[in-house]
Amino acid sequence: MKRVKVRKGDNVYEGIEIPSVDEKYLVLKLDNGYNIAFRRNEIKVDIIGEFEKKSKKIEKKEARYRKELRDVSIIGTGGTIASKIDYTTGAVYPAFSPEELEKMVPEIFELANIYPREVLQILSENMNIEKWKRVGNAVIEEINKDRSIVIAHGTDTMHYTASFLSFTLKNLSLPVVLTGSQRSSDRPSSDSRMNLFCSVKFATTDYNKVVICMHGTMEDTFCYVHKGVKVRKNHTSRRDAFQSVNTKPVAKVYYNGEIEFFEDMPAKHEKRAYFDDKIEEKIFLLKVFPNIAHEILDFLIDQKYRGIVLEGTGLGHTPSILYNTIKRGIDEGVTFCMTSQCINGRVNMNVYQTGRKLMELGVIPCKDMLPEVCYTKMMHVLGHARESDEIRKLMRTNIAGEIIEDTVIL
C-alpha cells in the first residue's frame, strides 16, 4: 500500500491509501486511525512512499497465577473488539484468539488472573436466544469457579444481551461486565484496549450485577459502567455510544485503575448462582408509527406470538385503528406491553383518553423501561407466568433494576 498526500481545496491530508469499494473514491487511512473517503475528481494525490506494517515487538508474559489477585474469565463472543481489518476488501472481519488478549492488553494481567474462553465467534447482529443461552451457561460455569466475568461482545446488540442476562442470571455473587469496541483492535484509534482494561478492573469489585463498561467520552480517559437494564447504544460509531438512559451510570473507571462509584454496592447473594433458562421465545418488539396497519398485529397474533412490546409514541400511544386487534390479541391470551419510542422519560397512559383506552383493553404500561429491556424482560416473565394478573404484576415490578419508580406523574 502507498503512503499519499491528498489535496482537496485548501486542505492537505496524509495517510495510507487503502482499497476502496467504489473506484470513484479514494479512501485514506489517517495516522490517527480514522478513514476518510474523497471523490477522486475533487482531489490531487501525491504518492510519498510505501507503507510497511510495523511489527510490534511483543514481550511474552507468562500467565502465572498470583494468589493476591481476583480471577476473571474473559468470554469471547466475537464482534469488533475481536476483529481485524481485511485490507484486501477494506472490511472488518472477526478474528479472535484468546491468546491475542495478552498481546493486545498485557496490562490486564496485572489486574487479575485472566482466563480467556471463546464461546461464540459472531458479529452481534446475529445474536439470538440460542446463543444467549450458551453465553448464560458459560457465565455460570465460570462464576461457579469463583471467577468474575468480562464478556467481549459486538456493540450492535450488546445492550439487548446485557438486559437478557440481567433477568436470567440469578444470585450473581460476582460482576458480569460486557464490553466491546467501536473500532477494530488493529486500528490505532481502537477503543478496545481501554475498554478491556476498565472492564477487567471493574470485574474485580463486588458489584455483583450485569453491567456494560464502555468509553465515557471520545477520549481515552475513563469508562462509564452502566446498569445492564438501563443502557442503550445511542450512536452508530462514537466511542461513547453507550449511555445510561433515565438514570446515571453505576461508576466511572479511570484508565489509571481508579474507580468512582455513584451508588452503593448491591447486597450479596448467599445462594448459588444459576442461569434461569425458562424463556418464552415468541415475543415481538413492534415500533408503532403513523399509518401502521392493524394487519401486522393480526399476523403476529396468528403466528402465536405470546407477547408483543409496543414501542408507542409519546407517553405510550398507538393509532386507535389498532385497538380492535389489540383487544383480539388480549382476548386470545397475548400480552401487550407499552414502552415509548422517545427513549427518554416514562410511559404515562393516564394523561390522555387514548392511553386510558389502551389500559382498559389490558395493555400493560411499562413505566420507564426501555423497549429493548421490556422485550428481554417479557421473554423471562412469560417463561414463568401464564396468568395475566401475574404477568402484569411481574412486568411492573422491579426484577433487575429496570424500573425506577417516580411519584411525579407529569
Added chain:
Amino acid sequence: MKRVKVRKGDNVYEGIEIPSVDEKYLVLKLDNGYNIAFRRNEIKVDIIGEFEKKSKKIEKKEARYRKELRDVSIIGTGGTIASKIDYTTGAVYPAFSPEELEKMVPEIFELANIYPREVLQILSENMNIEKWKRVGNAVIEEINKDRSIVIAHGTDTMHYTASFLSFTLKNLSLPVVLTGSQRSSDRPSSDSRMNLFCSVKFATTDYNKVVICMHGTMEDTFCYVHKGVKVRKNHTSRRDAFQSVNTKPVAKVYYNGEIEFFEDMPAKHEKRAYFDDKIEEKIFLLKVFPNIAHEILDFLIDQKYRGIVLEGTGLGHTPSILYNTIKRGIDEGVTFCMTSQCINGRVNMNVYQTGRKLMELGVIPCKDMLPEVCYTKMMHVLGHARESDEIRKLMRTNIAGEIIEDTVIL
C-alpha cells in the same frame, strides 16, 4: 376541589387534590402546575381550604389588520397545545377553538396579523396520510394568500408530520412552523404560550422551510427551531423533548422576540408553491432486533408493501436470517432502505462483511437519515419513481436537507 397539605415522611406538599383514576392514590396538583401521585397509605392529609378557579380578566383585543405586520395563519390539528384537563377524569382532552388563541397568547397579535384555521381535531397518534394531505392542502391555500404558517400539532408524531411536509410542500416561499405543547394550556406549567409566541415570531422571517419550534430548555427562556427532517421527540414529557439529531438547530428564538440564526437564509423560490400529493402509501417502518423472524418480512412482501425501512442495529445491520427474504423482496420490486436504531450517527455498511452483504442484495444505505424521516421520504420517492436505480439515487440525494454528507467514513 380541596386545597390540601400532604405529609410524606419529612416532606410536606401543598396543592389542589384532583380526581385520581386509582383510589389507592391521591393526586396533587402543585402550584407550579406539576401533578404528584401519592400512595394514600403512606401519607397524612390535611384539608386547608376550598379551591376556586380564578377567572382571569381577559382584555378582548380587536383583530385589527395592521399593514406593517406579516400575515400568519395558525392551523389547528388538535393535540395538547389545544387541550384541556377534564377534571372529572383527570384526563386531557382536545378542546380548541381558534378564538381561544387570543385569550391564551394575546401577545402574538402584536407580532403578526393572525388567521386561525382549524383543519383537524385529533390527538397526533392518529395522524395518517389522509390527514397529512388535508394539512398539506390547507398549508398551500394559506401560503398562496401570502400567509406564513404555524401548525399547532400534537407532539407524539409532530416530527413525522414535519418530515412528511418537508418532502411534499414544494417551492415554499414562507416558513411552515410546527409547534405543540407537552403540558396542556390550562396548566400553569404549560409550555404552549412561549412555543406559540416563538413560532409566530419565527414565521415572520424569510426561512422558507418546514421547521419545528419548541422549548430549548426546561425554562421559559427560548425555543429552538429545528429542521423538519432533522428532529425527533427524544423525551416523553419534558418541555425540551424535541432535539436536532446529527446537526445543530436552525435558530434560537428568545421569549423577548430576538432571533439568533445558526445558518444562512435559504434561497427564495420564484415558482408557485404546491403540495405534491403523489404518495406511495404502502411503506413499512420495521425495527430490527435479536431473534426477529423472517416471516414478518415475508408477510409484508405478501401484503404488497412497496417499501420497507429497516431500523437496523449499529452501522446498519440485520440478522443474517433475514437475507433470503430481503432478496426475495428486492427480486419482487420491494425497496429496502437501511437506517439505524442508534438514532445518532450514520449508517455505514462498508465496515463489516454483513453490511456489505446487505448492500450486495440491494439494500439502500440511507446515510444519516433518521428512520422516521426515511419512512416519509420513501412515501414521497416511491410516489414518483418506479425504477430501482432512480429510487436508489433519489433516496441517497438530498431533497429537503435530510442528508448531511460526511467525508469521514468511520
